Every structure is written in C-alpha cells, then in structure tokens.
Amino acid sequence: MKINENIAISTPRVLLVPYEHSHVLKYHGWMQDPSIQEATASEPLTLEEEYENQESWRTSPDKLTFIVCQPLPSASPDSSHVVAGEVDSPVHMIGDINFFINPSEEEDKEGLYEGEVDIMxxxxxxxxxxxxxEAVSAFLWWIIRHSEGITDEYSRETEEGGRGMDLIMARIKKENEGSIRLFQSLGFEQVGDVNYFGEIKLVLRKELFRTFGEAGADRGFREVKYRRATQHS
Structure with a gap:
C-alpha cells in the first residue's frame, strides 16, 4: 500500500518506518534463519526475490508493512519528522509488522473487509x-485511525465496493504461546479451533476499534513524517 509511504510511527519504545529498499539486505539476513522461517511459515528467497518483494509490498493494495526499529533518542521525542537512513539503519532494525486486507469471508457481511496483522x-x-x-499496539492504533483511507485505497485499486473494516485478526501457530498471550492482552479473542496449518485465529471485533484507537495518544504514540534524502519539509 502507498498510504504509509511517507509516514513513521513513534512511541517511547519503538519506531515504525515504511519498508524501504535500504532495509532489504538486513531483512534478507533475518529470513535465512530456519527458526524465523518456521515461525513465519516462510520459504527462503534469493536476495533478488527479496528486493522484488519489497517493491510488491509498496505497491500492492492489499498489504501494508512497517519495519520495527529502536525508538527515537529521548532527546528528540517531539520531532515532527524522522530522516531515512539515520533512524532506520541496519543497526536500528528489530523486525517487521504487516497488515493484509481482504473481503469478509462471512456470507452475511458482504461488502465488509477483514484485516490481518502479523509481527516478527x-x-x-x-x-x-x-x-x-508496543509495536502491535502502535500499529493497530494507526490502522484504526486510518481505516477509511486503507479501505478506500483497497477498494479503488481492486474495484471492490466495500463498506469498511469489520474486524482485525491474527493467525498464530498454536505453539507460539507468547504471541497468543500478546494479542489476547490487547482484546483479541480466539475464534474456532486449530486449523489445518496448526494455527489459531484471534479476532479484534469492530466494537473495540474506537477505544483502541483513542488510547494511543495517552501512551505517547505519534505519527511523524518519514523524510528521505530527496525530500524537503
């Protein structure tokens, strides 16, 4: 998606930035780890394929990603922008967080969308x-605040006539107890049993969106500009 291409999310504990070409080499190194491949149900890619994937993430209307980085220095908490290549160099990178959007799978919710979140x-x-x-909390805060723009971009690019986002889910391996507890602590509830792939489905219902979206400011979550070397204020 393009909606987040010039946006970063700053919190006291993490900084989320758009996934850039400059992040790919470090990301590719992470994905060579067999334990990460298993946890993310991913197959190893060549470096060239990883660069192609980065371009896909930027342009595809059904997926959006941020790189999780170390937080901004305490001396600059009120900055209105961050500079690419400084705050998100390889030494600052921690992981990534992703969002997918698709039409609802439920027959009685035609025209509504479902979001899905995963984090590494x-x-x-x-x-x-x-x-x-902290990363998931800030990410969901931002997703919920921008849900209309996200669904509009998806609808425009796919020609789906949607009416908004109905829920946000996470699919997690049943053995990943830490991740399951993380999402449950944020209000996600398990739906159904373990699926064929050994995953459970956790859902955040729309009724909780507003409360969740309003909580970010109290926790020091801020949206700031992500400025590249070729951009100006």
Missing amino acids: IAEPAYRGKGVGK
Missing part, C-alpha cells in the same frame, strides 16, 4: 521485553 521480532535481544506488544 527478528532480533533475539528484543524478544520477551514488551517490544512486540
């Missing part, structure tokens, strides 16, 4: 410390 904290030093929860 690739750097072991940042696992189990609440970084993933």
Whole structure:
C-alpha cells in the first residue's frame, strides 16, 4: 500500500518506518534463519526475490508493512519528522509488522473487509521485553485511525465496493504461546479451533476499534513524517 509511504510511527519504545529498499539486505539476513522461517511459515528467497518483494509490498493494495526499529533518542521525542537512513539503519532494525486486507469471508457481511496483522521480532535481544506488544499496539492504533483511507485505497485499486473494516485478526501457530498471550492482552479473542496449518485465529471485533484507537495518544504514540534524502519539509 502507498498510504504509509511517507509516514513513521513513534512511541517511547519503538519506531515504525515504511519498508524501504535500504532495509532489504538486513531483512534478507533475518529470513535465512530456519527458526524465523518456521515461525513465519516462510520459504527462503534469493536476495533478488527479496528486493522484488519489497517493491510488491509498496505497491500492492492489499498489504501494508512497517519495519520495527529502536525508538527515537529521548532527546528528540517531539520531532515532527524522522530522516531515512539515520533512524532506520541496519543497526536500528528489530523486525517487521504487516497488515493484509481482504473481503469478509462471512456470507452475511458482504461488502465488509477483514484485516490481518502479523509481527516478527527478528532480533533475539528484543524478544520477551514488551517490544512486540508496543509495536502491535502502535500499529493497530494507526490502522484504526486510518481505516477509511486503507479501505478506500483497497477498494479503488481492486474495484471492490466495500463498506469498511469489520474486524482485525491474527493467525498464530498454536505453539507460539507468547504471541497468543500478546494479542489476547490487547482484546483479541480466539475464534474456532486449530486449523489445518496448526494455527489459531484471534479476532479484534469492530466494537473495540474506537477505544483502541483513542488510547494511543495517552501512551505517547505519534505519527511523524518519514523524510528521505530527496525530500524537503
């Protein structure tokens, strides 16, 4: 998606930035790890294929991604922008977080959309410390605030005549107890049993969107400009 191409999300514990060409080499290195491949149900790609994937993420109307980075220095919490290549160099990269949008699978909800979120904290030093929860919280805060723009872009590019987003889900391997607890702590509830792929489906219902979307400001979540070297204020 293009809606986030010039946006970063800053929180006290993480910074989320658009997935850029400059991130691919580090990302490709992460994805060579067999444990990450298993956790993300991914097949190893060549570096060239990884660059092609990055371009696809930027232009495809049904998916959106941010790279999870270390937070901004405490000395600059109120900056209105961040500079590409400084705050998101390879040494600052932690993982990624993704969003997918598709028409609802339920027959009685024709014209409504379902979102899906997944997250990967690739750097072991940042696992189990609440970084993933902070990233998901900020990501959902932003998704919910921009849900109309996201569904409009999807509808425009796919010619689907949608009426908005009905729910947001996460599909998680049943063995990944930490990730399951993370999403449950944010209000996601399990729906159904373990599927053929060994995953459970957790759902955040639309009734919780507003409360969730309003909570971000109190937690120091901010949307800032993501400025590349060729851009000006």
